[in-house]
Amino acid sequence: MTFLKKHSFKIAVLALCAVMAVYLFITKVMEPNEPLPVEQAAPAFEMTNVANGEKVSLESTNGKARIVYFYFANCPDVCPPTTFLLSQVQDILKEQGTLGNKAELISITFDPERDTPEVIMDFAERTFAEFEGWSFLRGEEEETIQLARDFQVGVMKLEDGAFAHFNVITLVDQEGQIRKWINGNDEELTAEQIVKELNKLL
Numbered sequence: 285m286t287f288l289k290k291h292s293f294k295i296a297v298l299a300l301c302a303v304m305a306v307y308l309f310i311t312k313v314m315e316p317n318e319p320l321p322v323e324q325a326a327p328a329f330e331m332t333n334v335a336n337g338e339k340v341s342l343e344s345t346n347g348k349a350r351i352v353y354f355y356f357a358n359c360p361d362v363c364p365p366t367t368f369l370l371s372q373v374q375d376i377l378k379e380q381g382t383l384g385n386k387a388e389l390i391s392i393t394f395d396p397e398r399d400t401p402e403v404i405m406d407f408a409e410r411t412f413a414e415f416e417g418w419s420f421l422r423g424e425e426e427e428t429i430q431l432a433r434d435f436q437v438g439v440m441k442l443e444d445g446a447f448a449h450f451n452v453i454t455l456v457d458q459e460g461q462i463r464k465w466i467n468g469n470d471e472e473l474t475a476e477q478i479v480k481e482l483n484k485l486l
């Protein structure tokens with residue numbers, strides 16, 4: 285009893301520290317992965333992978349969580365840095381061991397007239413994109429622009445042949461449902477944040 289009276293303050297402080305440690309462990313280390321809501325069914329598509337000439341479709345990639353990004357290689361601003369950011373996502377997924385078997389990246393050009401396979405391959409090289417677990421797809425212009433709009437990615441062709449478009453990264457789950465749109469223009473967005481959201485689908 286005398287011991288408790290003598291050391292009551294120390295015991296109280298230690299107990300408080302223990303409670304705080306448990307709280308921090310639960311909220312930070314064991315942070316729950318809140319499931320992402322289903323936004324809509326992803327539109328079906330089938331296009332050619334410029335790396336190997338094979339057809340890639342929404343259906344053929346089902347079973348994997350997917351990052352879908354619409355771009356054009358002649359983009360003067362957002363497309364190259366966003367693709368570079370996705371190349372960092374690619375590296376993290378590769379380290380996780382999920383790239384190609386559980387997760388896949390899909391980039392779709394809406395400027396196929398200028399984005400020839402050679403131009404796209406050069407664009408991929410410049411942005412450090414690799415073709416293992418990452419498909420760069422090319423189809424017909426009108427079809428692709430409509431597909432982007434069906435993905436809720438606004439695209440408009442300008443008089444000079446360039447494009448105005450939303451810079452959006454779309455997360456699609458294994459069943460072909462869109463689960464999240466990520467603003468690619470967010471200057472604070474990191475590859476780790478994208479992977480964290482994608483991992484909620486894995």
